[in-house]
Amino acid sequence: MEEPSKFERYVYKNASVYHYMKISLVLENGNKYITDAQFKQLITCGLKDLYGEVGASFPFDLLKFDQNELTGILRVYNSGLVKLWSALTLLGSYQNEACAFRVMQVSPFLLALSGNSRELQFGDQLTL
Amino acid sequence: MKERSYFALFKLINSFNLSLFCDLSRYLLCEVCVPDRSSLQLLEDRTIYNTLRAAVNRAHGDYGSALFNIGVIVKYLNAHTGVVLIRSRKKHYRLIWSALSFITCLENRGQKVQCFLNCLHVGGTIRTCQKFLVKYNRQQLHRMLPACKTDAEKQEVRRAILSCSLSNVREEEADEDGSDDDGDEET
Numbered sequence: 001m002e003e004p005s006k007f008e009r010y011v012y013k014n015a016s017v018y019h020y021m022k023i024s025l026v027l028e029n030g031n032k033y034i035t036d037a038q039f040k041q042l043i044t045c046g047l048k049d050l051y052g053e054v055g056a057s058f059p060f061d062l063l064k065f066d067q068n069e070l071t072g073i074l075r076v077y078n079s080g081l082v083k084l085w086s087a088l089t090l091l092g093s094y095q096n097e098a099c100a101f102r103v104m105q106v107s108p109f110l111l112a113l114s115g116n117s118r119e120l121q122f123g124d125q126l127t128l
Numbered sequence: 129m130k131e132r133s134y135f136a137l138f139k140l141i142n143s144f145n146l147s148l149f150c151d152l153s154r155y156l157l158c159e160v161c162v163p164d165r166s167s168l169q170l171l172e173d174r175t176i177y178n179t180l181r182a183a184v185n186r187a188h189g190d191y192g193s194a195l196f197n198i199g200v201i202v203k204y205l206n207a208h209t210g211v212v213l214i215r216s217r218k219k220h221y222r223l224i225w226s227a228l229s230f231i232t233c234l235e236n237r238g239q240k241v242q243c244f245l246n247c248l249h250v251g252g253t254i255r256t257c258q259k260f261l262v263k264y265n266r267q268q269l270h271r272m273l274p275a276c277k278t279d280a281e282k283q284e285v286r287r288a289i290l291s292c293s294l295s296n297v298r299e300e301e302a303d304e305d306g307s308d309d310d311g312d313e314e315t
Contacts, residue, residue: 052189
């Protein structure tokens with residue numbers, strides 16, 4: 001058993017200007033063909049419904065998009081996180097079809113989205 | 129005995145739900161600017177209310193509409209001078225104020241009137257807005273004095289300026305209406 005490494009904790013307040021969200025789109029009738037532009041357009045429509053023109057003009061970026069799984073990583077400024085998250089929650093339909101956005105992870109640091117203890121799989125690396 | 133009465137008082141105060149000073153509001157004093165003065169005559173406060181509601185819905189969506197529904201009301205409208213007083217909650221007055229800039233036309237009984245709403249003053253009470261309005265009207269009258277062509281009109285405007293005071297605010301606006309129309313005929 002390797003000896004335990006020293007433990008250091010850093011606490012930052014407002015360390016990052018952005019917040020990163022890992023989201024996935026779940027459609028009622030199975031996956032459709034959606035491009036990344038259409039995905040972003042869908043989120044913008046949701047923002048526009050809830051927060052109007054002013055809300056829809058808030059800048060956010062789609063950093064990564066997986067077309068097979070319909071998952072993506074969004075980046076938004078700190079002040080817009082609440083608006084974006086609430087708009088994603090209340091978005092209900094895409095082209096007259098019921099859909100839902102699942103928010104899997106939110107973090108001010110992009111690195112934190114690379115690992116998720118919920119999806120961690122213990123392989124043969126764990127030895128006693 | 130004393131402690132019990134203090135305890136009862138404390139419970140009573142807490143039961144007021146901390147809303148003793150939370151009816152704060154902001155009054156937006158605005159002016160409707162139209163190119164043609166006569167189209168102002170038929171203006172109603174319902175028109176302003178509906179136009180503002182549509183503008184807030186477009187600019188701020190469902191969130192804005194909800195805020196508008198709970199807090200906003202058109203308190204006063206003067207069809208002769210185009211002065212509107214809009215009341216809103218203190219927390220959301222900026223949202224309503226920002227939507228004012230997006231109003232381009234007022235629809236009144238099927239007639240579309242091109243206009244824009246100019247915000248003159250933001251006050252915490254109706255009284256402060258009234259005081260500002262008196263001062264503002266006096267400044268407008270001063271500006272109108274050199275534009276008057278005949279002596280009778282000059283006398284009229286001078287009399288109106290001298291009679292500017294908070295208690296006479298209704299008569300003063302009536303005088304301003306009279307000299308306003310005269311001023312407009314000249315210009």
